[in-house]
Amino acid sequence: MLVLAFDTATAAITVALYEWTPGEGAVPRGVAEAVDRRRHTELLTPSIAGVMAEAGAAPADLSAVAVGVGPGPYTGLRVGLVTARSMGDALSIPVHGACTxxxxxxxxxxxxxxxxxxxxxxxxxxxxxxxxxxxxxxxxxxxxxxxxxxxxxxxxxxxxxxxxxxxxxxGEGAHEPLLPTATALAELTVARLAGMKVPELLPPEPLYLRRPDAREPGPRKKVTRA
Incomplete structure (x- = not known):
């Protein structure tokens, strides 16, 4: 089983490719990490391509996609989810979500x-x-x-x-990790698919805990003449 995992729900744009086989567990095949609060769209696709190339794998080799579903800022979170769902549809493979x-x-x-x-x-x-x-x-x-x-x-x-x-x-001593990693997402996904008692996987839908900051503009106000 070859699982591509990525999360864009925070400032981290993190991608990992893991291979799982019975008896051997999960083995990393490629990893890409970046931190940029404003360039999720620009960085995610090249990071995925780089990780796949590093592993010598093609999209058709993938068995599943795993994606972080938040909670997180609306724009960055959406980038990862749209990419994951698009890949799942194009390749006809399952897409699993996990709480960031x-x-x-x-x-x-x-x-x-x-x-x-x-x-x-x-x-x-x-x-x-x-x-x-x-x-x-x-x-x-x-x-x-x-x-x-x-x-x-x-x-x-x-x-x-x-x-x-x-x-x-x-206090001053926050413990690491500070941001999510796709390696952890891939390991968590594989563990759950292998039947271990770990946090459940979720549909690839955004886990919003409040309304997005961006909103559609309302109707124009009527102007009355004096």
Whole structure:
């Protein structure tokens, strides 16, 4: 099974190609990482092409596509989802989604409770709390940074870029990883498809927790003459 994974729900444009075979598990075939908050559209397709070329693989070799579904800013998130669905349709292969917070959580490898926090702008964060990297306890949610620790055990470790933006709430020592990686997404997807008890996969639809910042213009106001 050859799985192409990518996530554009944060500032990271991250792509990975993993091969899974029974008995050998998941083996990376190619990885591309970039961080740019404004160039998701420009960077994603070349990154996918580069990873495929690095592995000597063709699109027809793919067995599945995995994509991060957010939560995240509307524009960047949409780039990844549209690309994933388009590839799935063109190649007639399944497309699996995963919560971006779960992807970050999986990469920690933690076995004790912690929280994942990403930037939601508007002085808010996207967040979820976890029993371990394999099991989400609550969320995902969006709200004030203080919501993350409300009712949580004292000293709960906090992972993710969002924690670095509010040191007055989370302290100075936010734990890595700060951003999602496609390697973690690919590993999580393969683990779930192999029947392991890990966070569930989702349809390739955006996980919006609030309305997008961009809105369609309303009707023009009528002008009345005096």
């Amino acid at each position: 917070l779960d992807i970050i959580a999986w990469a920690t490898g933690r076995t004790e409770p912690f929280a994942v926090v990403t930037d939601a702008r508007r002085k808010e964060v996207y967040w979820a709390r976890y029993h371990s990297c394999r099991a989400r306890a609550t969320g995902p949610a969006v709200g004030a940074p203080s919501d993350v620790l409300d009712g949580a055990p004292a000293g709960l470790p906090v992972v993710g870029e969002g924690a670095t933006l509010f040191p007055d709430v989370f």
